[in-house]
Amino acid sequence: MTAWTRDIDIRKRLEKKWNNGQLLAQCVSPGPFNPLRIPLKHPTAKELTHEFDAARTWIGHLMAHAGKQSFKKFTIEWQESNHRTLGRNQIPRAVIFHTLDQILHYLGKTVAAERYQSLFREITALHPELAELLIERPLDVLAHDTVWPSLLAIVSFIRQTPCPGIYLRQLEIPGVDTKFIETHKAWLTRLLIQVLPGSAVNEQARGASAFERRFGFLSKPARIRFRTLDPDFTIMGLSDMEIPEHDFCHLPIMPDTIFIVENDINGLAFPRFPRALVIFGLGYGLSALSNAHWMQDKPIWYWGDMDTHGFAMLDQIRHYFPQTRSFLMDYATLLSHRALWGRETSPATRDLPLLTPDEARVYDTLRHNLHAPMVRLEQEQISFSQVRSVVKAIQTNG
Structure with missing residues (x-):
C-alpha cells in the first residue's frame, strides 16, 4: 500500500505535539492559535496512471476524515494536476487545522484537554506561582488528576508552615500519609520549589531521598x-x-x-x-x-x-x-x-x-x-x- 493511502503522517505529527505537551499548553496560553498546515505525500503522475482507483480512494478517505461542513476537523488544500491521459484533477496537497479544537477533536483528546484546563484554573486559583510549571509539564498535571486535592493540601501546609521541623509521619492532613508522600516526592518537590521562598528550601539537599532535609522536615538519623x-x-x-x-x-x-x-x-x-x-x-x-x-x-x-x-x-x-x-x-x-x-x-x-x-x-x-x-x-x-x-x-x- 503506497505511503499516501492513509492519514498516518497527519496523526503522527499531531500525536508528537500532544506527547510533548505542546497542545495542552496552548489550551491555557494567551494569544491566538496559528493554523497548523501539514503537507501531504500525494501520488505522482506515474502513480496516478497506474493506481488511479487507489488515489481516488485515498482522496475520499481524507474528505471523510475532514468531517462535515458543520464541524470540520480540518480543511484540505488542493492543487490541480493536469495529466496528459487523465486530464485535470484536484489532488490534496496539505491539510490545515484552523483551530486547536479541531486538532483535539481529531485526536480524540477533547475531554482530556477540558480536564487539564479545569485543573489549571483550580490549581492556579490557590497557587498562582504554579502556572509556569503547569504549562511546562501539562501531561504531569493530568497524570496526577486524582490526587491533586492531597497534593495541594500538602503544598498549602508547607507554604503556611515552612521548615516545619517534624517528621512526615506527624503531618495531620486528611488523606495524606507517609506512603503517599513517598510515592509523590518527585512531583511535590517541583511544586514546592515554585511556591516556597528560597529561605525555606535547602538547595544543598538534592534527590528524592533528601526530600525531608530539603524542605525542613526531620529525617531518620543515620x-x-x-x-x-x-x-x-x-x-x-x-x-x-x-x-x-x-x-x-x-x-x-x-x-x-x-x-x-x-x-x-x-x-x-x-x-x-x-x-x-x-x-x-x-x-x-x-x-x-x-x-x-x-x-x-x-x-x-x-x-x-x-x-x-x-x-x-x-x-x-x-x-x-x-x-x-x-x-x-x-x-x-x-x-x-x-x-x-x-x-x-x-x-x-x-x-x-x-x-x-x-x-x-x-x-x-x-x-x-x-x-x-x-x-x-x-x-x-x-x-x-x-x-x-x-x-x-x-x-x-x-
Missing part, C-alpha cells in the same frame, strides 16, 4: 556502628554499639585512635588496640561522621575493599577528615593477592583528588584495567594474621 578495641576503654561496660549520628557526635569517652572499615565482620573481629575504636558498615554513608568534630584532631585509619569504590570512599572521608591514612590498600597488597582477585560490577571512574600518590597509583591501575578487567580485592580475602601484623605496626610506629 546510625553508626562501632566497637571499642580496649577492654578497659568502654562506655558503661559496653564495647559494641549502634547509635544515632547525633549521639555519636557527643560520645562520653574520647578515643586516641579511630579505625574505619567497610565490612561488618572485619569490624567485629578487629584486633585489640589501646584506647581505640573501630567504625564499620557505613559504606558511602561516611557523611554521617562529618559532624563528629572531636574526630578532627584524632589519628584515623581507613581500610576498605581494594576496588574503585573502596578508594572513592577513602577520598570521601578525607573531605571531612584530611588526616585519614589508609592501610592494606597499597600496590604490594594488591599484587600479592592476585589469585584472590574478584570482579567489580560497576567500577567508579571519576578522579579522586584527595588520594595520596601511592593510593592514586593503585586506583588508576584498577579504573584503567591495567592488570585485568574490573579487579576487586575484598577485605575478607586478606588473611587475618596480616591484618594483626599491620595493626600492630600502627600501634608501634603510629
